[in-house]
Amino acid sequence: MGTHLAVHGGTPVRGARPWPRWPRPAPGAGEALADVLTSGRWSIASPHTGEPTRERRFAAEFAAYLGTGHCVPTASGTAALMTALEACGTGAGDEVIVPALSWAATASTVLGVNAVPVFADVRPDTLCLDPAAVEAAITPATKAIVVVHLYSALADLDALQAIAGRHGLALVEDAAQAHGAGYRGLKAGTFGDVGTFSMHHTKVLTSGEGGAAVTDDPQLARRIEHLRADGRVRGTAAPVAGLPELVETGELMGSNRCLSEFQSALLSAQLTELDAQNAVRRDNAALLDRLLGDDLGLVPQRTSPHTTERTYFGYAVRLPDHVVEAVPATAVAEAVTAELGLHVRPVYQPLYASPLYDPASRPRFAISPDHLKRVDPAPYDLPVAHHANRSFLTFHHSALLGTTADIHDIAEAFGRVLDHHTHLTH
Template sequence: MDSHTLAVNGGPAVRDRPWPRWPQAAPGAAKALEEVLESGRWAISGPYRGTESQERRFARAFADYHGVPHCVPAASGTASLMLALEACGVGAGDEVIVPALSWVASASTVLGVNAVPVFCDVDPDTLCLDPAAAEALVTGRTKAVVVVHLYSAVADLDALTALARRHGLPLIEDCAQAHGAEYRGRKVGTLGTAGTFSMQHSKVLTSGEGGAVITADAALARRVEHLRADGRVLAAHPPAPGAMELVETGELMGSNRCLSEFQAALLTEQLPELDGQNETRRRNAALLDRLLAEAGCRPQSTSPGTTRRTYYTYAAALPEDALGTLGSGPACRALTAELGFPVSPGYPPLPANRLYDPAGRPRFALDEEYRRRTAPDAAGLPVARESARRTATLHHAALLGDEGDMHDIAAAFTKVLRHSADLPG
């Protein structure tokens, strides 16, 4: 078959070279992990050994990076969101406005504190929470707004912080996909009441699993500390070696959602690499934006207040004539075959996501009213539905290469779009 035949149909692929791998270990990562291994302390719940914990070191470094006084590390991004919600006073039966376009944790974490996720449509350009749509959903039951900085965009934080102030609501920034992004010169996660992060394997700052909550509010940070360590907090002063550093205050019951010392040590080493990697991604994404726009795609944009963008997932809307009745799925499969790198459709609207199924877990069957209020309903979310139909995404590892890699991506898009009539269903 000639070079015009799609690889998914047996033709030659655009590319047969390897892509940058992810994760990429920082130079000091192996030594830091070995030090923890030999330290005799693998968790903050282990005995104090006379030296500062890795968890405290990372918390201080991550807080300093964001210019805030408080960071509480946690076991995952999911744990971080649940901790922030509960620390903000969200509980049984309360409503939390969340974007309809996001990973399932944006909804499942709300269920996890026995509250009700209220799905809000997104802005058609940024694909982040639409402030006007969110305002229309505020009721007397609303207790918080969660904004997700999605894919590679920063939400309109001017409008969303103003909305939160008008209604006296906490605004939680979910920054799981936006480590290092800035809005009007401030790091995301610092403009709302709290910022939450995921350090899961695929994230731009990773320790395999992990998370964190940052805030300028000392009382909120103390509540998060209690909630993540079974109602305990780290002592104000180091104890004697062999004693516990976690203090049982009796102030607030919690659960165990702590980060291990291995993960904290790894994150401390990875953090200095973040800005340089983000700059490489930004430079390559700018080129890719231009190339894909020439091919007829519409790359995701960010809000006007964004002063520094990060790329967790590069997202672009495919032209209508390449979609047919099946949406972006066939084109994404063809692009994957051309590049040897996964190209995936965007997230489905959360209420239509097969992973959102409260009825499948007995713990959420509180009563008939709660089951009714949390049942999936994707009606009234036209922008989220259209985005799910048209979007193609690439993981940020593809942006860690060079200009030649961006031209390969563009060549694959151009080939697939020119021969979209040949796409298998």
């Protein structure tokens, strides 16, 4: 091909030097897990041992960290979203407005409560839900709005709170990619009726799998507790050693979506490292913004006004227009990946075009021909989300935990590929 790009057999920028490993265990994580191992209690449904559960301890710690009244840990971020939607009264036939650009669970959880996802376009700079698109999508059937803070950006919470309030809609704030981020000096996840988090392997606060729903409303918290523990909640009386701590109230049927004691103990340890790790990512991202933006003409993802603390689940950057017009983003991503040994890829496909969102593939959603028609994603074609997938690339936050030399490697790789981008059209 006449280039020295690694994808064409040239010497890569990075070579075999490893990137920072993720996840990385916090000090004390091993001891915390060993303590659970010998505790005689691996689940909150196990008999009480005389000590508070690890799950209860993490819930209190995370609520205090966020500055919210209640935290209910869950088995996953998906479980947190589903229980949040149900707790807010969302059900069969209701419409829920969701961003067109997000992970599949943003829409599949809406389907999971028999509601109808309605896709709204995103802003071209933040890639987060566009308030104007939300306003235009509201119908008499609309019950809730799910706002997602994506990659490293926070959505326009001022505008979305105002819209939800004006129309009497529940606002569910998906902060699965924004642990520790701040807006107007308050933590992300505390602005909606319910905030939800994922603690999946990829997230900046992780226990491999896991999640949490947070709220200031005690009634919503109680509903979420029922929904994630087969209709059981902790009793009001002091627990007795050897007896179950969960009480069968009969108030609300639920499912088993509880977090294990191992995961809870691990999260308590990992939480102590979150702010320091976020600070390292933020500093390295600022350096990369300068190297890619000022020197190479790429445009880093922006965040909404009033963001006071930015966090990075993924670093996202828009390719120059002349590159996007000449070569697919997938080809640029493949070439940068070859230079770095770091997985660089386009941002999410629009949900309505994603192979991970296909209601017709699940018989459980064939409630009626009318319902299948309402959840069919085929009619959607939202230009900003579509263009974002064609023009933005992203990589995982773990690379931002490296040194300034690592950041310069990333910039050098992008520069090398952009210099030879016309050779990538094969």
